[in-house]
Amino acid sequence: GAGVSQSPSNKVTEKGKDVELRCDPISGHTALYWYRQSLGQGLEFLIYFQGNSAPDKSGLPSDRFSAERTGGSVSTLTIQRTQQEDSAVYLCASRPFPGRQFFGPGTRLTVL
Amino acid sequence: QKEVEQNSGPLSVPEGAIASLNCTYSDRGSQSFFWYRQYSGKSPELIMSIYSNGDKEDGRFTAQLNKASQYVSLLIRDSQPSDSATYLCAVNQGNRDDKIIFGKGTRLHILP
Numbered sequence: 001g002a003g004v005s006q007s008p009s010n011k012v013t014e015k016g017k018d019v020e021l022r023c024d025p026i027s028g029h030t031a032l033y034w035y036r037q038s039l040g041q042g043l044e045f046l047i048y049f050q051g052n053s054a055p056d057k058s059g060l061p062s063d064r065f066s067a068e069r070t071g072g073s074v075s076t077l078t079i080q081r082t083q084q085e086d087s088a089v090y091l092c093a094s095r096p097f098p099g100r101q102f103f104g105p106g107t108r109l110t111v112l
Numbered sequence: 113q114k115e116v117e118q119n120s121g122p123l124s125v126p127e128g129a130i131a132s133l134n135c136t137y138s139d140r141g142s143q144s145f146f147w148y149r150q151y152s153g154k155s156p157e158l159i160m161s162i163y164s165n166g167d168k169e170d171g172r173f174t175a176q177l178n179k180a181s182q183y184v185s186l187l188i189r190d191s192q193p194s195d196s197a198t199y200l201c202a203v204n205q206g207n208r209d210d211k212i213i214f215g216k217g218t219r220l221h222i223l224p
Contacts, residue, residue, distance in 0.1 A: 031210060042118075042200060042216030043156070050210055091155060100146075101212065103155040 002026070004094050004104035012110045013082055021077045021107045025094030032075050033093045033101065034067055043091065049075065050097065082111045116203050116215035124221045131188040133218050135201030138182070144204040145177055147186045150217065151197045160186060191222045 005024040013019050025032050030051045035043040045059035049069045060066070064082075069075040079086055089108050093101040115138045125131040133147075144163055148156035162168045162175040162184065174187040184203075188195055198217040205211040 033212075035214070043202075043214035045211070045213060048211060056211060097210065100158050100161065103157070105155055 004092055004102050006090075006092050006104040006107050008107060009105065010108045010110075012112065014112050015084060016081055018078065018080045019082055019109065021079075021090050021109070023075045023077070023092030023094075023104060025073065025075070025092070026096075026102055027073075028096065029094035029099075029102070030072070030097045031095040032069055033095070034075070034077050035091045035093065036061075036088045037091060037106075038088045046077070046090075079109075082109075084111050087111045116201055116213050118199075118201050118215040118218045120216060121219040122221050123218055124223055125191050126223050127191055127193060129191055131191045131195065131220055131222070133186040133188075133199050133201075133220065135184045135186075135203075135215055136182055137184070137201075137203045139203065139206055140179075140182065141206035142203045144212075145175070145184045146202040146212070147173075147175060147184075148200040148202060148214075149197045150200055156200055188220075193222045193224050196220060196222045 007022045032049045034046040036046055037043050047067045048056040064080045067077045087110050089106045091106045092104045095101045117136045147160040149159050150156040160173050160175040162177045165177050165179055168175045172189045176185045198219050200217045201215040202212050205213055
């Protein structure tokens with residue numbers, strides 16, 4: 001079956017612009033995670049959705065970052081007024097509960 | 113903020129030798145522990161999970177957990193050049209099986 005997919009695979013934007021990153025989880029997975037990975041760094045937790053519960057937004061670095069998950073499936077991570085320090089690979093993972101995480105290929109964001 | 117600590121490396125190990133990767137965590141309530149392998153430019157992939165004290169073996173990989181010392185390790189026997197990658201330690205946060213925190217990873221280089 002299909003794995004976790006993310007789009008776009010690469011995004012180059014200018015400082016101050018808004019961007020939207022998309023994640024399509026594996027069908028039936030109730031949990032969805034967003035992580036950020038800067039060059040040479042580990043995975044920084046951003047936000048987590050589990051079923052119909054309120055998302056855990058404790059990792060979002062600023063109010064410029066937001067995410068939603070529609071219909072318990074597709075998720076969109078939005079970064080408003082992008083800054084150069086937002087440049088990173090944004091990884092999405094989904095997970096059946098209980099079960100292990102499956103990662104998508106990531107979106108490489110470059111803010112000029 | 114609960115933390116997961118790893119030596120960033122690089123750790124250089126001769127081909128055929130045992131590679132030993134270490135991780136410490138700060139949350140005494142953690143119950144689930146994972147090792148992910150990440151090749152350069154790729155997404156993390158789960159290689160081992162461990163939930164109870166002691167050793168867990170899977171092929172050339174052995175995960176070791178010591179909850180009293182808050183320490184988890186990964187041993188790779190008969191190291192191969194294809195094992196060269198970054199290894200990420202991940203731990204669930206407290207009694208929340210759903211929230212998983214990652215370390216920054218250890219870069220492993222197997223010398224042919």
